[in-house]
Amino acid sequence: MDLIISLDGAGGTTVRVYRAIRQAIADGRLPAGHRLPATRVLAADLGVARNSVATAYERLVAEGHLVARTGSGTFVAAAPAAPAPRLAPADPLRPRAAWTYTPLPTSAGVLAPRYDFRTGIPDARLFSFESWRRLVAAELRLRAHDPGGYADPFGHPALRAAIARYLGYSRSLRADAEDVLVTNGAQHALDLIGRVLLRPGDVVAVEEPGYPPARRLFASLGARVVGVPVDSEGLVVDALPRAARVVYTTPSHQFPLGRTMGVDRRRALLDWAAGRRVAVVEDDYDTEFRFSARPLEPLYGLDTAGRVLYVGTFSKTMVPSVRTGFVLAPAALRPALAAARQLGDGFGQIAVQAALARFIDEGQLARHVRRAVKAYAQRQARIVTALSAHRGLEVVPSAAGLHVTALAPGSARVVAAAAARGVAVEDLGAYGSDSTGFVFGFGAIDPALLDEGLAVFSEVLRRET
Structure with a gap:
């Protein structure tokens, strides 16, 4: 890798090379033990005489910043001076108030409680990582000679088709591959939906108690988030704000109470949304794990007015590191959602998406x-x-x-x-x-x-x- 240093400032070429390398060591950009380029190589890269670089190296060696090893090269000394602290600017740039970072309790490096x-x-111990590794490795081999290029922001075609089929037999949903937009998890799907539907000041109704990351996401987009109570039948439709533009709900397994929204309440919510041209975001995050009773038909399957966006994820079904989710959306919204995906991160990991399609179609997900x-x-x-x-x-x-x-x-x-x-x-x-x-x-x-x-x-x- 080329060493990039600045030769700006006063003094001759040798002095400027010496000063730039010493500063790079002090800043920590050249760590202890790092091998510097040969004097001929660095001189060619900088466009200066080789003798200027050689003299700068000799001075740095004499001062203990570098170590010259015959036959091996020149290295940064094992114990260079501590990097100089960076001074905070007097008037730093500041983000909008909505953007505050709080590490998740499941973040890497956080010690799990007993x-x-x-x-x-x-439970990652239940997941067949060996089967998953085999599928991902196979897809990477298939793409070893791929000429490169950009993929479809809607997602890998085989995965879109596999998700549609999976939802057909697991959730009784009528869906085609064209209905599916693949995302990097459910939170990414909510972000795309919010960007497409919400203007600053729009009202988003969320369950209370409810899922905090969804609330924070909609608020970060400038929406006014209003909590709506939940009873034994789920979200209380009569308490929904009349000004709501979007309703976010978890009807199949309310988070965090765990209750299920009844059929009558589901129909009441859909009627309410249809009469006001409101979008309903249905987050079906973990209902594959059912222990009793048949699951009720999702809002998406009951919707006849094109108001429901159905969000799902494989983070709970498989493991979070798969980082894949999806959204089923009314036809009129799909191009806008794809445009938002394209502008945000372009497209997903094609090898992972292709492997997941095979994981589903081979029956491994169901098992x-x-x-x-x-x-x-x-x-x-x-x-x-x-x-x-x-x-x-x-x-x-x-x-x-x-x-x-x-x-x-x-x-x-x-x-x-x-x-x-x-x-x-x-x-x-x-x-x-x-x-x-x-x-x-x-x-x-x-x-x-x-x-x-x-x-x-x-x-x-x-x-x-």
Whole structure:
């Protein structure tokens, strides 16, 4: 790799080369042990005499910044001076207030708690990484001699067709490949939808309690986000703001309560949206994992007015690192969504998308889901049994997904005390509601530690209440 240094400033050529290399070492741009280019090569790159570079090297060696090794080359000394601190500008550029970064509790480098009941994390131990590796490697080999170029922002054609077929038999949805736009997960799909539909100041109705990343995303686009209560039947349609432009909902497995929106409520929501030309974003994030009862037909399948955008993801079904989701949208919105995708990141990882298409079509996804459902059902049952034994807890019925919610007073105090004992459970109040309680995820927890973790939580609960 070429060494790029600036020769600006006063002094002769030798002095300027010496000063530039010394500054690069001080800044940390040339780390300890790094091999510098030969004097002939660097002189040609800089357009200066070789003798100027050689003299600069000799001075830097004499001062201990560089080490010359006969037959090997010239290297940055093993213990150069500490890089000079960068001074913050007096008037730094600042982002809009909506953009604040908070690392996720599942971020790389974050030490997992011993008893991990955090939500939204599937069990990677259940996933067949060996099969997945084989498929991705095969697709990469097929593209070894690809001349290059840009791909379709709608997504790989084979994956769009595979998703349509999969939704047909898993969710009873009538969809064709043309209906599917592939995304980098559900959050990416929500971002595209927001960019296409929302103007600054538009009202977005979201469930409360609800999914915080969706709320924050719509707010970051300049929308006015309004919380709408949820009851035993799901989103309360009568409480929707009349000015809403978009309604975001999780009808098949409400997050975080876990309830299912009834058929009558679904039809009421669709009638409300049709009469006001409102878009309904249906986030169906984890209902492949069903433990009892047949799933109700998604809003997308009941919609006859072209109001519903159906968002799905493989982050929960498989593993988050697959980083693939999708959106089914009314025909009139598809070109705009593709344009937003094209402007934002162009297109996705073609080899991964092609491998996922084969993973679905070979039946491996269906087999993985069946295996995971069996494991998750056992964990859910153990959690429900343990929580139901506490008189002060009201376990919310849930027939699907990766978490269980229990209503109880004083949850914030208990959550903090449990964390001190190594039990990571989430506070329902953190999801934007007056309700208090606990949300137990069961994808991340080691099954061998599940009962022990529940026992520790029970001990904390009895002590704190």
